[in-house]
Amino acid sequence: MKIAQFKPQFFVLFLATLFVSCVYEPVDGTVEPDPGSGGNTSGIFKADFNNNTWTAAETQVVISGNFIEISAIKSNGEGFAFQIEANETGTYAANVNIVAYSPAGSEYGYWSLNDDNPDENTGSITITKIDTEKKTISGTFQFKGYWSDPDTPRAAIEFKNGVFTDLPYITEEETNDSFSAKVGGTNFVSTDILAFEINSGADDWITIGASDTNMNEISISVRTGLAAGTTYPITVNRLTDDVQASYEDENGEHEAVSGSVKIISITEDRIQGTFSFTTNGTPSINVTEGSFDVAY
Template sequence: MGFIACDTEPVDPVLLDNIGNNPGGSTGSFTVNFNGETYTATTTLAVINNGMLVVSGLRGSQGESVSFAVPNPAVGTFSGDDLIMYYQPTGSSYQYLNFNMEETSGSVNITNIDALNQTVSGTFSFTGWWSNDEEDVEPIEFTAGAFTNISYTGTLPGGGGGNPTDDVFTAALDAMDYPIANVAVAVADGGLGETISINGLDAVQNKVVLTIDASLTPGTYQITGNMLEDVVGARYVTVSPESVYMATTGSIVINSKTEDRIAGTYSFSATNGTDVVNFTGTYDVDYSF
């Protein structure tokens, strides 16, 4: 299961593309209130892959679902730019997303992760904006969301009883070493083909994000700041204060690419409209989901 982007606003590829092939089972419960009713999932799915937790509650057999993705899951609260959250209505190729071109919304509070029994519980809420911004559709408030004892597959970041990841992501901010604590990788279908998203997170969840068209071969690809035309992109997201620095110039170099790994270097300048940051670094990650 992956995000399907609209034609006018590309979706940040953070949901795992193959969650449907990694069902966490139908145990546990998943509910959320919206449009004057309580949505109760008939099937639950959850997977942890390359540091990313994706939880979905599906209702019926026609594709209706509410889903969210959390990088580096642990007990605690995640909000805003750390998350991708969405509602997929039946019979539509568009979704209600927790972000638009101007703002983000939502929070996920993970209250318990039982690594022995591989279940996860917590609460969530978000405002969902219609992903086709050419249509005048009112946003929807999703409130009192709860997921309880949802079975998951995969391994928690940092081991969690399994083998630690061998992914590598390095960064320098304005020529000074920038420590990366965790790496999360996802592949999603943005409507025009698959995109690889590589997230390098520091200890307080600030993150450097690279996006790469999955069809690219080794070479050098320029970042111009045109999200609809560029085949690569980058940004820097800070938690406190909350801010998004979008890359306007730079490049991503793919040195090697196989069926399961991609490696190279990057450099970019990014701005939040006021300040400018400059990043350089390397990446070598597994993207075979």
């Protein structure tokens, strides 16, 4: 599956864990809040489905260099999450952006992409107003959502009459996370950062991804439980390495085959480190002077 913004290695994982333990951060803003974590309670976010009107108790919005991120939840954890490749008003197709609803307590959800027919017009999101003085955003949406777990199929749901009005937003300048590196000696300047934890039993990972204005991407993954102050090597054995990395550009994904990641500090919700690596392929790509300091 390929989705328009971050490449599949980011977003398939992002969507699979969207309402469980991940944090999507366009340059450090938290889009998906935990219930009671202090998100915005002003403004309105609602939609009709299953013969009921759903109204959010809490929202968070971030407008970054490339994306508009909207999260809306109830106190039980169910909610909507949007990621739109835009930073201005307009109407955007749902099937080439991220539009999702997840029930309470589920790691799966109803996505705006039909895996059996990716070109299907499943709906749209319209950004009607971005008030830069009041720092609020308004718009409408409607989409057909397909259940994301192929092993337990469910009927698609039509989400109608969606509206969000005067939701407060923050911008990348107001956040604290950072990600930088040099690719072939040229500065890689991140405009969007994705950080999340994947819980899969004994093999849990923290993944940090960053995109620049040209949609080139760097991904760093580290196993949870690593020690601060320790440098971990990258080898060609992705099954046993404690850290992994890759770089992706218009020519595709280039996996790291050597290098290292140093963990400077790590807590239950934030990680800081440095990295450098060399990729496979001919010619190989050297990524140097890498650093990150992100919440996840």
